[in-house]
Amino acid sequence: MRILFDARFTRLDQHDGISRYGASLIAAAAKHAEVVMLISDERQLRLLPDVPHLLINSPLSPRELFVATRINRLRPDVVICPMQTMGSWGRTYPLVLTLHDLIYYQNPQPPGFLPLPVRALWRLYHLAYWPQRLLLNRADVVATISETTRQLMAEHRLTRRPVRLVGNAPQSDTVVRAPGVEPGRDLLYMGSFMPYKNVESILTGMRGLEGYTLHLLSRITDARRSELEGLIPPGQQVIFHNGVSDEHYQELLRSAVALVTLSRAEGYGLPIIEAMAAGTPVIAADTPIFREVGGEAARYVDPDEPAGFTAAVLALAEPEQWQRASQAGQTHAGTYSWDRSAEQLLEAAAIATVEHAGRARWRPWRR
Template identity: 30%
Template structure:
């Protein structure tokens, strides 16, 4: 199996997501010798990719890219025993360029809270770390909140297998998004390997900054609002007011962010400069020294999906005082002192207790080391190897060994009136699905005979003559359904589209899970002429109750249950009254009345340049967000032909210029 990994959101500078990605992928590449991996990365992340120790020449020291240490130069690939490259790194400017390499992988993996682009004709595995916006929406800007409320439910509902980082996150995602529990797995994170690799002694030789206090509490966290730095400063003020001589010191690490807690200003405003200090951009050896020398880790956070500082402290034998949150209970077990959130008095009491009781600190450190044995990147990588195999099996056989209803009889009307010469490849794309309970009817222009090759492929295929060109009206599909006793019927327009190899299987699976919806809608990839796929036609659920038909409603996306439709008075009346835009109006009505089965799977590849202007105008008039091609030809095509020349030349530009240039390039060349 070939695994495509979307690393496009990754950047060289970043927080925990960067080193979690690097550690996990590094161990996967080292341990999983049976699969091939294709990493898609943005130019601004190539330093992280090159630093993966699995890509280093043999004999080079292991320095995972997330560890903070400098890594030796990487080689582009390394090979398996048969000499074929087992790992490929492909540089892409945006996620849409992954469509250029659809033949390079069999399973798509999104490890960075992302499952873009929508490659849903094959198994997908996605990691989603948490859904904090459902607990503390006030901590997000309106734009971030809207994006999370649209994108995160889509990831959860679209992935063949969803992976999250704690049982708490798994439970909340299942509850909030009504997910099938069998599709949601938990794989724990683990400490940075650079922290637990003791190839250098602890001590002052690893700390090159101002001398550390003899005793201090340590809080490593970027200054997001939910990290609750203010509570720790409140506790310090309490202790200093009670006994200035015995008040502890605090050491913070992390970055201040826009809209976050102004940590440095608050320390100065409260006059705590002598007892609190902040560090940024620490090397891994310096971070290791802080864990080693701290009296305890203190985490007054209001929300965590996992708690990376906690698991790092466990592995370093550093005692922990933390908020009493379900994921921290799950990670720390009995190796921490838990205090209620936002309770400054309880936090202060726990810190003072640790300061006064050396035996308690020793006990917590010993328990932490034992608890830390549950977390390692090797075990996490092996879990993902099992998940990849299970996701592939689930996608090809969604029901597994469970009893299931008989496969529905699906009818596909191949409309050859617009491009008779394209009938044969259209029929081939249907047969490529391998779905046996299918009926095919070909609509021919004038008195043109059915192509001999099509008759040979499908002896039972029926053909009718239709003098009116264009997409079929509903009565034509209804007659086909009655003649063949179909459970589901849809249309395919020859010359404009082809079905994906898994379309009919995905349709049948969705129909077996939802037996009551008369209208079933999938997705379609959109391309312009012979160029690669660049967009997706689909139903977008915007997360606030609104929805949008995006791209186009291609005939191949829509299948109908004729018997249920006939029993639905409002739907049947609409079909009798509508003209060429019946599909769009039917989808809208079905969505509004709760009779639409929304299938997050790719059914077809469609050429939007061959859609007549009248059809695009009708779709736009119905509220569809349509790709605009005013003259029916690809716009920006001559620019796209320059890409092989411009892309290598752009590598000499500064990174910020390249990012801005990519934005303008997409605007100029988009359809």
């Protein structure tokens, strides 16, 4: 099977969640099928596996409306996009589009890196579900990364197409902390600082955690940092890293007492699995998606009760509890792998080819 994979959502400098998801899937799928990547900037190759690639327009370009006419000439067996926005007008190939989550219907603030006109369209797009239905129904198969999102898609009747699970997984090169190494007093938060991420509750919960240091790892604007700095309890240690390398992130994971996240909404929560794979316990908000991802291995707290978060951290100060949580996390993380995700992806691709062929038989004028 010759797969054309849309890698144009890969970041230029450092992965975000979707960027890493796409790059990891490409690497895993390339073991089992012929994969060619579509990129829009050659700098993206620094974060992508060494497989053949083609340079085309940016997915944010007006030319995206007609990108299918160019892809048609490449005669792929199937095209896979890790987003749902890829242009498809006039396509003659099977297409798999991906919907990660429905977060922005409840939290409509768009990502800050998008151009201003795109941010305006983003807000309009998420005012109703019908635009999403139009996008998803252009595909032959829709992929998503969690059962939680798949259930929400069914609840809101977002597509008539088959919906297949193509899961996320931790990095394949995650290094587990050495046996017997005692944790320090570092708490890690990896994620954005958008309001629904609820970093405020983590900061409030630092009250009563004397001797602990909270590391906020992701990039942050000056304005948002000023807002959060005003919430730090007196005397507590909070470090704003404003971005860390993968190597530094792994190093911090292997020494931290816990990774923490009290987000009220999430598409998946990959840092949870990354932490568990490294042997670091997780304290997470008690939400359906975190329950799905973390299973019985994470410790769940009410995201609106900072005192519960504080108590969960203090409970891990007992060596036996920490060791049990660490081992449970490693065991649970072992159930996830990119090879398994690649198998799911190939299954979705095979279904897409069948679905596409069936529709072509009923609409021969589109051949």
